[in-house]
Amino acid sequence: MIRFLALAFVIFLYACKTEQSETKENNSTIEENLYFGYKSPGMIPEVFIPRKSTSQDWKLGNADSFDMDEFYFTYTGNNPFEDPVVVYRNEGSYYRVNKYSFKHNPSDSSILYSRWNYIERTDSGWSKIKSLGPMFDREDWGIMVMSVSSKGTLVFDDHKSNDVIRISRIVDGKREEPKLLGEQINSGKWTAHPFIAPDESFLIWGSEREDGFGLSDNYISFRQQDGSWGPAINMGAKINSKLVENGARLTPDGKYLLFSRSEEKVREDGSTYWESTKYWVDAKIIETLRPEQ
Template sequence: MKNIILKISVFICVIFFNACKTEKSEITENDFSSEENVYLGYKPPGLVPELFIPEKSTSTDWTLGNVDSLDMNEFYFTYTGNNPFEDPVVVYRNEGSSYRVNKYSFKHNPSDSNILYSRWNYIERTDSGWSKIKSLGPMFEREDWDIMVMSVSSKGTFVFDDYKSNDVIRMSRILDGKREEPKLLGKHINTGKWTCHPFIAPDESFLIWGSEREDGYGKSDNYISFRQLDDSWGPAINMGDKINSELVENGAFLTLDGKYLLFSRHEEKVRENGSTYWESNKYWVDTKIIETLRPQK
């Protein structure tokens, strides 16, 4: 037992020194939905996106879960800090030579804080914390697909990307109580390169994703499509130069209270030795900007 505790202690130190992220099982949806806890002193942005600079994360922001029944093959941390970009629960699963990191967030189906999704997996809240990782089954966990982002609406609709199939986005609804087979979204959405990182609004009123297109500002931009009266998805709309730039923008989602839109901006940098790396920054903006993009009737 002492050896296990020592291994975990060393592993925790490695995680924090490498700025890995996790979150806390006692957390509730309300913790993230209130102004006091979500923003914690951060000055909210207006209709112009602002760089989000979080307070430096410390070891006190992270808690190791299920300590009484710790399993070195799969364990998790939960986050209690004040950064809305952080994932609430991060699970580490031993895959032989290394640990795979699975991040779970309330931003997917924010109305249900008892089930969190990550790619083709999910975890459930239990009396003692969070369950082991569970698969969504062969409908989603397939050798010929590879999901990076799974977004879930309040109705349980899944919207997800797949980079193995030339970067496409699919949707799967619940019809008559049953999960339907995933279907490709229309060509107006599945067009361009690097089509990925979808986010469906909790009420399914709009869909945001990243894509590189000829009408864009350079590399990948954030696009939005609004749900139409006939239940179809409207045209793909570039979210404009306030959100997009000549760099790479993607990964958009809303805070749980729906007040702010968060997204990432990435820039490829060159080191002195000629090698390259990506630098990423987080931005946020008032969600009223979304209404300025909605086509006028």
């Protein structure tokens, strides 16, 4: 009975979201779908809060092998730079629901990465979640954010190893063992949340350093002609402040840079919490930071 109700609920949701999606596509532009009708920002960051929707654009994964033990939904609409995957897994007397935030390869939308896992697009939908293998699935690593370039290079952080960032390229068709990036990247405190440009021309991450504006700032390093990474450059007062800034990344079309700014606040009972606000700015701001060759 539980399985029947779950299946009925799934089919109902899928039908509703498909109808809503088709209606919206007929009445809005691609730009409105991507950025929720916001007027594009200039060189000064502006607050960007994706308007909540009822999860339109849901898609059913593995439709031809729908065994009710494990099934997936992928959807877009609430976040312009990640594709959430909702997993329903049969635990016997109930279904466990997990949400994974998968990053896509800019040149290959058939694979989505999330920490040490990935899923592949098939003729019938999305595959089951797969492991990247023992090089990544390690208990002594704490991967929070993984970024992938158009060449398949993976860059990820590790909060269990004194907050460092590692990189893994594909060399001669094979995935290489992840390596620590140099001191220009792995210096300071809270080094995390990396983003590698699709063409690997620059790398952005968050870190707290002596030359910063206060707490964690966004830093950028540009790829040099010899393939090495250049010095860390603080992204400046337009991007950073005395608060916590991190999580910078480009939108899929490369037009805008998004990042988060977090502030510690106090509740009435004296307890504290962190409130995060998303910002976006014209991606041309990156070129103003690039050193002259």
